Amino acid sequence: MAQSEFHASNEFSVTQNEVSGAGKNASSLTRGLNYLEVLNLYGSGAKGAWNYNYTAGGKATDDLRNDTKKLSLTNIQGRATNNVHTVTAGDVFESFSQYSLATSLKGASYRYNKESSGLPEVTGVFGWAYPRWDSVWKDPVTRSINRQAAGLRVKQAINPDLWAAGSYVGAKDTGRIGVTDALYDAKNYTFDFGYGPMPGLTAAGEYSLSDYDEATGGTSAKGSAARVELVGDADPSRVSIEYENVEPDFFSALGSASPDRRKVKARWRYKYTRQVTFTSGLLWYRNNLDKTRTAGTTRNWKPEFSAAIKKPFSGRPYSFADLSYKFDRKYGGGSSGADHYLNANYRDRFAQLDSDTNLGYTLYKTKTGVRDAKEVNFNTSLNSRHQVKAMVFKPSVNLGAWYARDELAEETDKLYEYSLGLGLEAPDAGLTGDLRLGANMLRKSAANTDDSDKFFATLGAYWRPALPAMLKDSTIFLRAGYNGYAFTTSSRNFREKSVTAGINTSF
Amino acid sequence: MKKTLLIAAAVMTMAMTADAKWWIFGKSGGDVGLKYLQVNRIASDETGTKITVFRETLSADGLIRINGRASAAKGAVGSVRVSLDDKATWSDVKFSDNGTFEFAFKPEQGKTYKMLVEVTDTAGKTNKVEETRKEISLSDENIQAKVRAALDALFDAYNRENLERFMVNVGEDFAGDKAILERAVKRDFDALSNINMRYTVNNVSAGAQGRVFVSVTYNRMVFINKTGASSTDTGVTEFVFDSKEGKLALFSMKKPLMFGLSDPDVGTGTVIGGGDGLVIDDSGDIGSGLVVTKSYTNPDQSFGYNIETETFEDCDATAPNCGGHLLFMPGVPYIAADDVPTSAFIGLIAGKSVSTATQADAQAAAVSQQTALTAGSTYGLKYGASYYAVEVTSLSGSGGGPYSITIKTKAF
Numbered sequence: 001m002a003q004s005e006f007h008a009s010n011e012f013s014v015t016q017n018e019v020s021g022a023g024k025n026a027s028s029l030t031r032g033l034n035y036l037e038v039l040n041l042y043g044s045g046a047k048g049a050w051n052y053n054y055t056a057g058g059k060a061t062d063d064l065r066n067d068t069k070k071l072s073l074t075n076i077q078g079r080a081t082n083n084v085h086t087v088t089a090g091d092v093f094e095s096f097s098q099y100s101l102a103t104s105l106k107g108a109s110y111r112y113n114k115e116s117s118g119l120p121e122v123t124g125v126f127g128w129a130y131p132r133w134d135s136v137w138k139d140p141v142t143r144s145i146n147r148q149a150a151g152l153r154v155k156q157a158i159n160p161d162l163w164a165a166g167s168y169v170g171a172k173d174t175g176r177i178g179v180t181d182a183l184y185d186a187k188n189y190t191f192d193f194g195y196g197p198m199p200g201l202t203a204a205g206e207y208s209l210s211d212y213d214e215a216t217g218g219t220s221a222k223g224s225a226a227r228v229e230l231v232g233d234a235d236p237s238r239v240s241i242e243y244e245n246v247e248p249d250f251f252s253a254l255g256s257a258s259p260d261r262r263k264v265k266a267r268w269r270y271k272y273t274r275q276v277t278f279t280s281g282l283l284w285y286r287n288n289l290d291k292t293r294t295a296g297t298t299r300n301w302k303p304e305f306s307a308a309i310k311k312p313f314s315g316r317p318y319s320f321a322d323l324s325y326k327f328d329r330k331y332g333g334g335s336s337g338a339d340h341y342l343n344a345n346y347r348d349r350f351a352q353l354d355s356d357t358n359l360g361y362t363l364y365k366t367k368t369g370v371r372d373a374k375e376v377n378f379n380t381s382l383n384s385r386h387q388v389k390a391m392v393f394k395p396s397v398n399l400g401a402w403y404a405r406d407e408l409a410e411e412t413d414k415l416y417e418y419s420l421g422l423g424l425e426a427p428d429a430g431l432t433g434d435l436r437l438g439a440n441m442l443r444k445s446a447a448n449t450d451d452s453d454k455f456f457a458t459l460g461a462y463w464r465p466a467l468p469a470m471l472k473d474s475t476i477f478l479r480a481g482y483n484g485y486a487f488t489t490s491s492r493n494f495r496e497k498s499v500t501a502g503i504n505t506s507f
Numbered sequence: 508m509k510k511t512l513l514i515a516a517a518v519m520t521m522a523m524t525a526d527a528k529w530w531i532f533g534k535s536g537g538d539v540g541l542k543y544l545q546v547n548r549i550a551s552d553e554t555g556t557k558i559t560v561f562r563e564t565l566s567a568d569g570l571i572r573i574n575g576r577a578s579a580a581k582g583a584v585g586s587v588r589v590s591l592d593d594k595a596t597w598s599d600v601k602f603s604d605n606g607t608f609e610f611a612f613k614p615e616q617g618k619t620y621k622m623l624v625e626v627t628d629t630a631g632k633t634n635k636v637e638e639t640r641k642e643i644s645l646s647d648e649n650i651q652a653k654v655r656a657a658l659d660a661l662f663d664a665y666n667r668e669n670l671e672r673f674m675v676n677v678g679e680d681f682a683g684d685k686a687i688l689e690r691a692v693k694r695d696f697d698a699l700s701n702i703n704m705r706y707t708v709n710n711v712s713a714g715a716q717g718r719v720f721v722s723v724t725y726n727r728m729v730f731i732n733k734t735g736a737s738s739t740d741t742g743v744t745e746f747v748f749d750s751k752e753g754k755l756a757l758f759s760m761k762k763p764l765m766f767g768l769s770d771p772d773v774g775t776g777t778v779i780g781g782g783d784g785l786v787i788d789d790s791g792d793i794g795s796g797l798v799v800t801k802s803y804t805n806p807d808q809s810f811g812y813n814i815e816t817e818t819f820e821d822c823d824a825t826a827p828n829c830g831g832h833l834l835f836m837p838g839v840p841y842i843a844a845d846d847v848p849t850s851a852f853i854g855l856i857a858g859k860s861v862s863t864a865t866q867a868d869a870q871a872a873a874v875s876q877q878t879a880l881t882a883g884s885t886y887g888l889k890y891g892a893s894y895y896a897v898e899v900t901s902l903s904g905s906g907g908g909p910y911s912i913t914i915k916t917k918a919f
Contacts (some may be wrong), residue, residue: 007562009649025900025913026800028728028739040651042562044569051568058650059707065726065741066707069865075651075711081568093714095747098682100760101777102747104712104720115609129720131743131778132709141858144779160544160576160607181867196543198576212684219877256682256759256775263684283686302686312694328690335789341693345671356670358888362697370789375697404697404732415700442700442732450735454701485701486737491802506649 004045011038013477013502021494023487029496037501038074055091068141075131086111094125096153096167098191099208099225099255104325105149106130111393116154120156126147129171129254138285141497145183145380146175156237164193171253176216182256186212200234210251223250225257236271248290260287275310288333302326306381318349354383394423398438411446419456430464450487457482510668512534539626540634542606544575546622546641549750550713551718558643560614570611571643572656575607579628582666586627591643593621593776594636614645639856650713654721657748657755662704665766674765678749678756679868681775698769699792701730701737709743717750718758723780725765733791738798740785740862740917743780798861798917808840811845814888814895814916832890835880837902837910841870843877844888851890854878861898866919869894894919 012055013036017029037060044053057074077090088094093104094111106125112119121383128151133141148171155165167190173183192206205228213220227244248260263285270278288297305469306324313319321344328339340363345357357380364373379400386393401417419438438458444451459480468475483496545862546558547565560571577584588597589610602608624639635694646653657676658759662675674689681688710722723746728739742763748755760766763784767773771786787793803810803819811822811829820830824864834845844851854872856864864885872887882902888895896917902909 007560007649022802025798025802025915026728026737026739028705028726028741038651038708040649042649053565053569055649057711059709064860065705067709067724068858072709074708077712083568091710091720093712093718093720095714095718100680100716104710104714104722116603129779131745147779160605176691177871178866188593196576199540199542202543242522249589258683260773261772265684265686282684283684285684298917302690304686321678337789339690341690354865362693366789371791373791402697415732419659421624439701442730442735444732450829452730452735477561483703487714492737506652 005043006026007042007507009504009506010035011043011502013500015498015500018497021485022024022490023492023494026275026485026492027494027496028065029498030063030065033472034061034066036061036063036066036294036350039077039385049082051078052078052080054078056253069134069139072142082277084112084114086113087226092125092127094151094153096123096169096253097165097190097192097208099206099250099252099257100153100167100169100188100192100254100405101125101151101254102151105150105254106133106136109119112472118157120154123151123153123155126149143177145172145173145181147173147175147184147253151254162193162195163199165189165193169252169254171441173215173253181216183214183215184212184251186210186251188252188255192259203228203230205229208252208255208257209438212251212253221248221249221251223259224349225250225252225259235323238267238269239267240267245289248287251302261288262286262289277308278309278357279306286332293333295333298335299331301329306393316348318347320347320353321345334368335370338365339363340365352384352386352455356383370414373404374407375402375404377402390426390428392423392427394421395421396421400440409446411444412444414443416441416443430466431462433459433461435459450489450492452488453484453486455482467501470507471505473507474503476503478502515517535847538580539628539632539870541624541626541639542576542578543575544624544639546573547717548570548645556641558641559646559750560643561646561653561750562616567646569613571614571645572609572611573622574607575624575628576608577602577608578633579626579632581807582629584626585629585631586625588625588627590623590625591620594623595627610849614643619644642688648718651708651711652750653755654669654708654719657757657857658708658721658723658746658879661757661766662706663902665692665695666702666704668700668702670696676754678758680749681757682747682759682775683767685892687770688767688773691770694769694791695767695787698732698787699729700732701728703728717916719748719750721746721748727784727785731793734793735788736793736799738785739915740798742784742802742863744784761846761910768806771810780828798915800913800915802911803914804909804911808836808904808906808910810835810910810912812914812916814890814897815919817916832895832906833897834877835910835912837904837912838907839875840880842880842888842897844873844875844887851888852876853886853888856885856887856896861915861917862886862894864896864898864917866894867919870898 016033017031019027019029019031042055046110056076056455058072059074075091079088087110089108091104092107092109094109105127109125115120129147130136130343135144142415150171157163169188172185176183187209188208190208195203207226209224211222229242243263244263245273246257246259246261250259265283267281272278283302286297286299304326307319310439311319312321322504325342326341330337343360345358360377362375364371381398383396400417400418417440419436421436424433439455442452461478462478479500481498484495577587581588585605587600587602587608589600590597600608600610622641622643622644623636625636626849628633660676664858670693704727706723706725708723712720724743726741730737744763745761748761751760762774762777764774769787799817808820810819811831812819812833813831820829829845832844844853852873854874855878856868856872869887874891882899885898886896898915901913
């Protein structure tokens with residue numbers, strides 16, 4: 001008989017925010033003292049031939065920016081199985097396939113799966129696709145459209161290398177909140193499969209047919225979506241080829257899809273030597289599959305190539321270089337652009353100093369005069385680690401610059417930034433900390449636009465005190481931050497101060 | 508298009524029927540091996556070498572299941588063994604005639620299992636055992652903690668505008684396409700600065716295939732480089748994560764988007780009742796969802812505001828109706844939809860800020876010509892075919908004036 005288990009974790013914190021200055025209304029911080037409490041529970045056990053587990057969690061806060069509800073249930077789920085029948089209630093996330101069901105429901109599910117019996121695996125699910133539990137009991141603040149869903153999936157292993165599944169998902173919306181809220185009555189019929197014809201080679205795909213009525217606009221439509229992916233993965237190569245076609249009228253209330261897209265994608269990663277890996281890829285996609293867009297069809301080509309080189313300099317064992325080029329070509333539909341992205345990254349260790357330097361160049365070029373710009377960005381960071389008796393110090397420096405030249409407006413933007421950091425670890429005392437301060441400065445040449453300066457400082461300190469075994473995973477923490485924003489228009493200036501103290505406990 | 512389909516079909520057909528591993532480029536695999544290997548129903552190719560399992564993603568019996576299919580090109584499979592302690596001990600595993608096998612064990616929390624699978628054919632030849640090596644551990648963290656770690660990594664990298672660190676947390680199978688998201692985030696970083704985004708978790712649900720559904724309330728402030736303007740907004744959005752390499756990787760996200768604002772197509776679906784949120788257009792400016800903050804002091808108690816030009820104007824007795832969208836009369840006190848002839852409407856959106864108000868809120872509220880003006884209130888405005896939300900964040904003054912006011916506005 002399985003042993004019963006029970007685990008809990010809790011985090012309680014209080015935050016004091018202060019915002020001052022003439023432009024303080026632009027701040028996203030809630031002023032004053034606020035609290036945040038997060039609790040999670042987990043338990044498991046067995047009764048007879050059945051094993052069960054359960055989870056529950058809640059959140060409490062008085063900061064409306066944290067949550068519009070002061071007290072809310074974040075998750076609740078119970079599950080029981082006898083290795084053939086599995087029943088789940090509460091938060092139910094039965095991920096059928098990408099197009100059919102890829103979201104969580106508040107409801108229940110049942111699964112039949114008898115291994116090695118030759119019988120199909122059958123899963124049934126019923127529930128509501130509310131984004132949160134408060135919506136279930138129609139809380140006025142978090143009330144949402146009522147989307148009721150039901151689904152059934154049958155999956156069969158045809159042979160050891162091939163499986164296929166068919167699924168049905170229906171969703172019906174009621175309880176409109178706003179007069180323009182769309183109300184769908186939608187059905188998706190989906191077939192998906194997985195095939196492994198030889199070691200390292202897999203094929204997977206799905207086809208989904210949707211049929212929906214939408215009450216607000218009075219529209220009805222049918223559409224389909226299909227995707228196939230082939231992956232070959234065995235050293236030294238990994239090759240993937242993907243094709244997707246999602247019709248404009250395809251609608252999946254509970255799945256994931258980008259309608260009106262035909263896509264072909266290929267990617268090849270090749271380990272040329274132990275030190276050098278090449279990656280190349282090509283992505284092409286277009287819209288307007290039904291040719292009804294008045295603006296016409298937009299097509300995208302996105303080739304890319306990169307090389308990752310370990311030890312580019314044989315005398316430098318920690319050196320690493322990564323070079324990449326990406327190209328975006330977008331045309332049709334009233335737009336025409338060709339963007340180039342070049343990036344070089346170099347990492348190395350010099351004595352006790354780790355360095356990471358990045359240099360990027362981007363050229364945005366449009367034929368329609370929307371965005372013609374050159375941008376250069378540079379970042380470098382230096383990190384070090386020093387142990388003094390039982391203490392570890394980790395100083396760091398970051399420097400960055402961004403330059404953008406708008407060729408259309410003939411204006412230039414420049415951004416400079418720096419930061420200094422100091423990390424601290426005292427393992428014997430169970431203490432870790434991190435202090436960081438810095439600034440960034442945006443300089444704009446355009447008239448009637450503001451330059452801006454931001455100075456920031458942050459402190460994080462975490463202490464794991466020696467506590468009884470049951471509470472040994474407890475951390476007391478303190479986080480503090482300061483942001484000072486200054487603009488050319490001084491009435492926009494504001495400053496933010498924030499201090500958070502809390503305790504995290506789990507067992 | 509037919510050509511594209513034909514090429515895709517031809518490539519697939521060739522791959523399916525190929526006898527050799529064409530993608531290896533000259534190097535051949537061993538004769539004895541595994542046609543597939545799965546850990547808790549996830550293909551070993553996708554799990555990476557380190558697999559961290561969470562209590563919440565185990566089946567109710569608490570077991571980790573390893574199943575696969577052994578193959579021998581010449582002869583038959585003779586034995587299948589699994590080691591969980593780096594080859595120190597081996598367990599014989601029963602297999603069927605076609606080589607399929609399953610092995611299950613109950614993991615202990617905090618312990619790492621170094622798993623290897625050995626297949627031997629009847630001639631005594633074995634597979635490349637090291638290629639099956641996996642380190643499996645049962646996390647002592649709960650899934651909520653892991654979700655927060657994954658979200659913290661994404662939000663922190665985005666706040667710091669570190670593209671490389673951000674993309675490390677995005678899965679290869681990202682539903683909106685990883686390549687599209689990478690370029691969109693790069694464009695976000697070119698368009699925005701001083702990004703400050705925070706979140707709290709509303710709902711977590713761990714499910715099939717190691718995937719985890721997460722709903723969050725977000726709070727965001729950004730500066731737009733092109734105009735120097737700032738924008739703040741809050742709302743609710745949803746993510747799905749995949750469990751790979753012992754951590755969670757982003758699999759999909761819905762609108763309103765948190766990342767990749769420069770290409771809304773990276774979002775696959777919309778949160779029920781949610782909108783597009785903040786969107787960056789092709790020019791690098793905010794296309795929609797921008798919250799504009801404006802302050803003004805008027806010498807008397809009658810003034811107006813034009814949302815499109817973002818300007819206040821003094822509307823004295825000679826101009827009772829201003830040229831803009833809103834008329835403020837704080838001495839009465841009322842706020843009016845300013846239009847002659849009257850075809851604009853306004854009304855209170857209770858319990859919401861300009862950031863959280865939706866177009867549906869504005870539509871439902873905008874039914875009157877005027878309504879009471881109070882500081883801290885948010886109003887829905889209909890002007891022609893356009894809808895707006897207006898929040899009066901501060902209002903001071905008395906009698907005939909002067910009055911100082913700060914408002915936030917958002918166009919839908």
